[in-house]
Amino acid sequence: MxxxxxxxxxxxxxxxxxxxxxxxTGLRTGRASPSLLDPIYVDAYGSKMPLNQVANVSVPEPRMVTVTVWDKQMVGKVERAIRESNLGLNPITDGATLRIPLPELxxxxxxxxxxxxxxxxxxxxxxxxxxxxxxxxxxxxxxxxxxxxxxxxxxxxxxxxxxxxxxxxxxxxxxxxxxxxxxxx
Incomplete structure (x- = not known):
């Protein structure tokens, strides 16, 4: 036993x-990575959901992460969750897409x-x-x-x-x- x-x-x-x-992996180093946003949870539909379940996260450039929110009503909540995460990120809203430039550390x-x-x-x-x-x-x-x-x-x-x-x-x-x-x- x-x-x-x-x-x-x-x-x-x-x-x-x-x-x-x-x-x-969620702690950023100097390069953009989709896993950077993994620890972020969003208040969505009455519960906390991982960001990747309410949006598509991609890296178009080495110093930029884009988050395309599937439900346009969730954009504000996703933006707030990213700002309030302790990662020091400042998203720029462009319709249903959030662009997150990664400043030099x-x-x-x-x-x-x-x-x-x-x-x-x-x-x-x-x-x-x-x-x-x-x-x-x-x-x-x-x-x-x-x-x-x-x-x-x-x-x-x-x-x-x-x-x-x-x-x-x-x-x-x-x-x-x-x-x-x-x-x-």
């Missing part, structure tokens, strides 16, 4: 890494983006630590109930800790890559 538990913990830890990588903005990347990484680490805590509590309960012995419990907790350490180091390396990408002029 404890082995299946480890696979589930690993799956949940990998989910934290996947989420972090998704968040980091200055040193201060690069440092702000690095701070945001660190916040994303810290959130992922917290999620991984929660998964570790859940695993350790399960092991303690199994040991207390007599389902596993003290030695096996100790072995399993060592495996959970090793898995946690590997996942945290993977998070740190993803952060380091993104930080270098952001700071590159």
């Amino acid at each position: 404890a082995d299946m538990d480890l696979n589930e913990l690993k799956r949940r830890m990998d989910g934290a890494i996947t989420s972090l990588k998704s968040d980091l 200055n040193e201060q903005r690069r440092k702000e983006l690095v701070k945001v990347a660190h916040q994303y990484a810290e959130g992922a680490k917290v999620a991984v630590r929660h998964v570790r805590r859940d695993g350790m509590e399960t092991l303690k309960k199994l040991e207390k109930d007599g389902d596993i012995g003290q030695d096996e419990s100790r072995q399993q907790s060592d495996r959970v800790q090793k898995m946690t350490d590997e996942t945290i180091s993977e998070i740190d390396s993803a952060l380091a890559v993104k930080e270098a990408e952001i700071m590159q002029v």
